[in-house]
Amino acid sequence: MISLASDARASLHLEGVDASYGDGQVLHDASLAVAPGEMLSLLGPSGCGKTTLLRSIAGLHPVSAGQIEIGGRLVAGPNAWVAPEHRRVGMVFQDGALFPHLDVAANVAFGLKGQTDIDARVAEVLQLVDMADYGHRLPGTLSGGQQQRVALARALAPQPAVLLLDEPFSALDAGLRHQVRRDVRRILHEVGITVVMVTHDQDEAFVMADRVAVMHGGRIEQVGAPHELYENPSSAWVARFVGEANVVAGEISSGLAETTLGALPLKPQGPQAGLADILIRPEQLQLVAGSGGVVESVEYFGHDALYSVRTGDEMLDVRTSLGQFAPGDDVVVKFVGSTVSAWARDTVTTV
Amino acid sequence: MLLGLLFALPGVFVLVKALQFGGALGDTLVEALDPLWRTVLLATSVAATAAVIGTGLAWTLVRTNVPGRRVLQVLAVLPLGLPSFVGAAAFIAALAPGGILHGVLEAVGFEGPFRARGFWPSWFVLSLATYPYVLLPVAARLRALRPSLEESARLLGRSSVGTFFAVTLPQLRASVLAGAMLVFLYTVSEFGAVQLLGFDTLTRVIFATQLTDRATSFSAAALLLLLAVVVVAAERSFHEPIRPDDRANSRLDNPPTQLGRWVVPVLFAVGSVVGLALVAPIASLSTWAVRGLADGRVDVGDLVGPAINTAIVGVFTAVVAVLAVLPLAMLIVRHRSRAGRVASVAVIGGFAVPGIVIALSLVFWSANTPLLSALYQTFPILILAYVIHFGSQALGAAETAVRAVPEGLRDSARLLSPSRFDRRRLVELPLMRPGLLSGGGLVLLSTIKELPATLLLAPLGFETLATEVWGSFEEGFYAEVGVASLVLVALSAVLTWGLVLRNQH
Structure with missing residues (x-):
């Protein structure tokens, strides 16, 4: 069983966040509140700004206005900037992003540098994602689903305050996708961590998340529980998208x-x-x-x-x-x- | 298979000959041990230095916000167009009375004469001439790396420096090694620079003894060949198979690392490398050239002939090389033929065999075979040497070109057009053209820079820009060296820019 310190369940607040790529503004006035332990999906078509929003939370993309708080700590704002490595944010990328030259255990231990009892923690999270026997395998020898589970274990190992998932299942085959999705949801519920997940797949957003934020053209159109979005969409566009x-x-x-x-x-x-x-x-x-x-x-x-x-x-x-x-x-x-x-x-x- | 045989010929020939001299072999080998040691020492130091400079420069120019990086990306590769013997000549000419460094050194109180000889000057000149061989593959790898790897490392708590050593560098290892191997091979087969700078390596021994003492010449050549083969084999065994990153992210734009207060030292470091490798040699040559042109001792008209000759052999070699390796590339890519693989090893081996060894074997072979003696020091034999030496550069590009026409496309062309000729002309050739052109271009670039094979095999009185530089230097006519070198450098700089840099993006 995974233990997380109580402060590890952090809230996440975004207030009026703008962001740009080059000359083009891709994010307009995005505001969101995610409760501790809640799982929120960012849903929208490609190019709607959902990935940029996720990367802004991680500190991988600069915000040009507004502010972001993680667990009550200001990490991005008018006069504040916390580097990604100090935000205590975990992230699972679309491609898993496992370090190909390190075996599974070393990948998972990567974020635990300087801690005591690294081996025990690695074993614990690998157990959690059901990959306990794969510690010495290289990422290249794993299937796509296994890679994503290792990526999840790696992101969870340092006990981040918030976990971000960037289209984590999109590179998987349809059959595998359902299985991995189900596994990941079970694991995340078990851990009880605050999660923000980006997806363009409405089924995925609805099945995984407590609440869904629908994005369109760089703006958050509507935030709500899946059934609210389906039954009371705020616009015809949202109605069609969900x-x-x-x-x-x-x-x-x-x-x-x-x-x-x-x-x-x-x-x-x-x-x-x-x-x-x-x-x-x-x-x-x-x-x-x-x-x-x-x-x-x-x-x-x-x-x-x-x-x-x-x-x-x-x-x-x-x-x-x-x-x-x-x-x-x-x-x-x-x-x-x-x-x-x-x-x-x-x-x-x-x- | 036949083609492979042709490419393997010089190597086999040298080994056979070296064994034939049998009795003398033991003595001559002992004599060659010191040059062998010097060759290995020089090649290892130059490869290590080039690896550090090339990797550091690649990272700085691809991944940081260093000011002017677009321009620097071009300038940093241009030393590729500067033949190393020209670099050495420029270095010596700069220190000679009347050279730019000579004046500077005397001004700060050093007493002349200044002489650049031996290991350190050779190491210095060759490192600066060869680092682009590391820079290019490493920069390409950096551009192709998934950004998510480094981003993951940052989110897992590593600083940008920590990320570089823990994640980025291990991903670059294969590219650095491959580049360093090229530098090693380049250095062991280097002739012009070490000859000018008086550092006795194996190539110098071969050149010095090739007419007077054939046994020594051949055993030195055999040693050189073995050295090259050992290095290639070692590199291959280290080589992890490069898996194509087929799950790669569509987003490949890595946000550049902000240098902040490091910007001045970094810019200074990059500036010194480019300054020493490119600006300084050209400045040195220019001062001599300007002086020579001003007092009328150099007649630019004298260079027209060599320039035309250079262009002719270059273009001719490029065309022949591409035509020769194209069938092989098709065999390898489309039919995965075993014979094709073996032949390709021979072709790639041609690059590892130093130019002077190829030249030596062709000289000996054509001069001593009754039927072929008519070929000795003729145009065809010169082209043959170039093609054997540089065919591998065309092969890589040709394979890429053939791959540019995927099987599905050829099948659908087949269903649409019954004429094989039309399909070749309308579908395959246009798609292959960029690859073939860049392959031919690389061969052209290498050919015009080549010196030892040209010296040994060129028809009597057939002057190229390279031999012109060489001849003038031997006569101590630095002004002429300056002018001829600048023409050669300008020519190859244009080619380098057009072929290597434009294709990068």
Whole structure:
């Protein structure tokens, strides 16, 4: 069992952080609060600034404005700069970044220089990641998943205040990715360390994290628990990024959204009147035989199927396990969900 | 296979000949022991010095925010274009009465005459001439290193200096060793500089005895050959197979290390290396050249012929070398042929065999074989020597060029166009061209700098810039040395820039 000193569970605060690459600003006014022991995902498409934000926390990228605190200590700010080696931050890179000339044990011991009982600590963390028998292997002889587990052990060994994961599973094959992901989540929960993980994969963010910060164009768009993001996205862009989404036009009055699918009950948040964009998730819809729409294509997944249905000018995605339809079939689309989200038309971010 | 045989010929020939002289061999070997020791001493010290300078410079120029690093990156490689015998000549000319250093030394109270002879001047000149052979591979490796390795080390608590020694340097080891081996081979086969600076190495013995005392000449050549082979074999056994970094990060821009208050000493160190290796020799040669041109003793017109000859042999050798190794490169890359591997070892061995040994064996061979005596001191035999010596430089580039046309691409071209000729012309050649050009360019560069083989094999009266420099120096005509050297240096500097530096980015 891994013991971490109580102060090792540190909080992380970012306040108005800006950062640039050359002349281009890649991070705008990023603010975040991560509680001690919490696991937060930074989710966004490539180029959204999520990796830069992570590297700013580590001290690998300079911030041009704002401040960063780790465990209450200011590490970057207007007049403060703590070098990466003094921030007590652990990081697991996309490629593992194991030192190829050192064996597994030496890699893990790398951050323990000057400490007592190094061997015991190395054995302990290797045990934790289930790599106890691999101490004398060179990184080049390990599989991708094993390398990432060693990288995790190496990052955890010096008991960092915060652990950063930079797309740690993206270099792995799909099958392996699920297994390693599950292992890592179990280990991190066991250790109870504060974690920030960068990913562009929505599944990964949702499965791993307590909360997810969605980033877009260098800004943090929304922070929340996975179900909050899915059910109450703050914009159509977020809605689309965190899942499949139909965004249709509607008019709002007295708690209902009038759409081509009928009057749909609204969530309490959002506009109370006027023209709006309405979010309908494909699983909130069903198909029955009838006239009104035509099935254009079918993606069959076994447990259910995703239909693209043309109704008038609109294309709607419908995910359902009921009934079987083929392209060309005439169908009626029925709303079967409980409530929908809406954004007033003029404030909508278009994709 | 035949090609490999051709390249292996000089080596085999020298060994056979050395054994043929049999009886005398024992005595001559004893005589050659001192030069052997001096050769090893010089080559080891020069290789070690070049390794330190080259690695330090590579790191500074690639990884730090040293001011003017773009310009310095170019200047630091340019000594590659300065033939070492020209460097030695410039050094001696600087100390001679009328040279730039002579005046300076007398001004601060030293008494002339100043003479640069023996180990230290040879070590000094050769180290400064050869460090780019380490700088280039190390800089390339530094650029290709995954930034995440060093970043990991920083996050695990190491300072930037600690990171360099614990993580970066071990990653560079293979490149440093490979570069140092090239320097070692370069130094053992060096002739011009040690001859001028009067340091008796094996090449000097060979040159001095090649007409008068064949037995000594051949046993010295055999020793030199063995030395080269031993070093190459040793380096190979150290060599860990370089695994291509196929999981490499897409982001390869390493944020430069901020030098802070170290910027002045670092800039001073880099400046002195570049100053001594490049600026000082050129300044020394220029003072003589300017003086010679001013008083009309040097006629630039005299150099037109040698310059044209230099260009002709250079281009000719480059074309022949590329054409000769291209089929071999295809054999190795596309068919993984065993015969191809063996032949490639012979071709690479050609570089390890000192130019003077190749020349010696070709002289002996052509002069003493009745059917071939017509070739003695002719243009073809000169080209042959160059091709054997420098073919390996074209081979590496040719392999890269062949690799630039992946199998998938050739297959799809095949499905689209039935004509083999069209496919070669429209698909393969355009893709291979950059590689082939740079290979040919490297050969061209080496050829115009070559001295000993040219001295031994060139047709009578066939002057190149290199032999012109050499001849003038022997006559003590420093002004002419200055002008001819500057023309040669300018030519090779342009080639170095175009071939080595432009391709780096």
